[in-house]
Amino acid sequence: MKTRFLLILAACCFPGHLNAQGPLQWPGFGVEANLWGNRMIRHTSTFTGPLSSFTSALEINLIKKTFGQKDWQIRRKFPQPGLGLIYINYHVPDVYGELVGIYPNITLPLIRRKNLELSFRAGMGVGYFTRPYARTPVPNLKNVAIGGHFNNVSPFSLDARISLNRHWDVQAGFNFAHVSNAAFQQPNLGINIWGAHVGMRYFPVTSKPEKIQRLPIRLSDRWLLQARAGMAFVERQPANGPLYPTYMTALFASKRYLSKNKIALGLDYAYLTDMYVFLKAIGAHTGREKTHAYQLAAFAGHEFMYGRVGLLFQAGVYLKEPYGQKNRLYQKLGGNFYVLQRETGLLKEVFFGAYLKTHLFVAERFEMNIGIGI
Numbered sequence: 001m002k003t004r005f006l007l008i009l010a011a012c013c014f015p016g017h018l019n020a021q022g023p024l025q026w027p028g029f030g031v032e033a034n035l036w037g038n039r040m041i042r043h044t045s046t047f048t049g050p051l052s053s054f055t056s057a058l059e060i061n062l063i064k065k066t067f068g069q070k071d072w073q074i075r076r077k078f079p080q081p082g083l084g085l086i087y088i089n090y091h092v093p094d095v096y097g098e099l100v101g102i103y104p105n106i107t108l109p110l111i112r113r114k115n116l117e118l119s120f121r122a123g124m125g126v127g128y129f130t131r132p133y134a135r136t137p138v139p140n141l142k143n144v145a146i147g148g149h150f151n152n153v154s155p156f157s158l159d160a161r162i163s164l165n166r167h168w169d170v171q172a173g174f175n176f177a178h179v180s181n182a183a184f185q186q187p188n189l190g191i192n193i194w195g196a197h198v199g200m201r202y203f204p205v206t207s208k209p210e211k212i213q214r215l216p217i218r219l220s221d222r223w224l225l226q227a228r229a230g231m232a233f234v235e236r237q238p239a240n241g242p243l244y245p246t247y248m249t250a251l252f253a254s255k256r257y258l259s260k261n262k263i264a265l266g267l268d269y270a271y272l273t274d275m276y277v278f279l280k281a282i283g284a285h286t287g288r289e290k291t292h293a294y295q296l297a298a299f300a301g302h303e304f305m306y307g308r309v310g311l312l313f314q315a316g317v318y319l320k321e322p323y324g325q326k327n328r329l330y331q332k333l334g335g336n337f338y339v340l341q342r343e344t345g346l347l348k349e350v351f352f353g354a355y356l357k358t359h360l361f362v363a364e365r366f367e368m369n370i371g372i373g374i
Contacts, residue, residue: 151180
């Protein structure tokens with residue numbers, strides 16, 4: 001796997017060998033490579049495994065600079081969507097091993113000054129973890145953070161960038177990456193790393209495509225009544241146990257503003273079948289197990305719209321916690337894909353959503369949703 005990443009990096013560094021056909025002829029299309037140096041974070045007291053004093057990562061990102069083909073690109077000041085590949089080496093091979101991941105991402109320019117740029121990039125995808133917790137056949141009991149091979153990987157970075165010419169950029173910045181399986185397999189404390197990186201970008205055609213000069217259509221600051229329903233699957237302790245479904249629903253009102261953002265206020269409900277089974281097993285709250293196996297919360301959310309894609313940030317406070325839960329606050333981070341968007345008619349939005357629900361740095365579950373807006 002290391003060899004494959006080095007070959008990709010070599011292709012980035014020696015672009016003369018690239019066959020500039022098809023998408024490589026797009027103005028604004030580029031290839032980015034970053035080398036990370038990081039430290040692991042003990043983000044909770046229950047993380048009792050060893051901490052790596054140094055982790056390293058190699059990141060390759062295919063990017064496309066937008067230049068106004070769609071209205072949302074102009075409203076968003078020309079963001080840069082991308083598809084990233086990442087290889088992380090935790091340098092504790094007997095406990096954590098390595099991770100290889102792929103993730104869609106978006107780069108948001110914060111400051112632009114001629115040949116200088118400050119940007120923020122966020123991504124979320126899936127990764128393969130080589131050394132999860134295991135009891136058999138090869139025990140790995142020290143890894144109390146990751147319970148399975150397949151995990152969510154979410155890298156974030158802040159970059160300062162210098163454009164050398166229309167083909168080459170160099171950059172340096174700070175980064176953070178979260179890896180966990182959202183309780184799909186236990187244990188699930190997750191691994192968080194932070195650090196710095198250096199990198200470069202290469203654009204076969206040009207890094208500065210000519211921007212289309214026009215005004216986007218202004219959308220109304222409308223209110224919608226919205227609802228969504230979804231499912232998640234979690235595994236209770238001990239590890240290698242059965243998967244239990246969690247059923248979620250939400251009812252909320254949203255308001256669009258500036259033609260590119262939405263705010264939302266509403267109620268979140270989740271029924272935890274694993275908690276119901278647990279209460280039945282221990283004989284607690286006999287006859288009232290279901291009343292102690294659900295979550296009810298009030299939440300506020302903000303969604304950044306990029307055409308048919310919305311990036312969602314949500315925070316809530318529990319009005320009713322299930323048995324044994326001590327957290328009062330939660331967060332959700334994820335995205336919506338809109339299969340229907342229209343300004344008139346009764347049904348104005350239909351979307352699919354994927355969210356990671358967390359209590360600060362500890363993931364609780366990965367939710368899959370479908371929703372509407374009227």
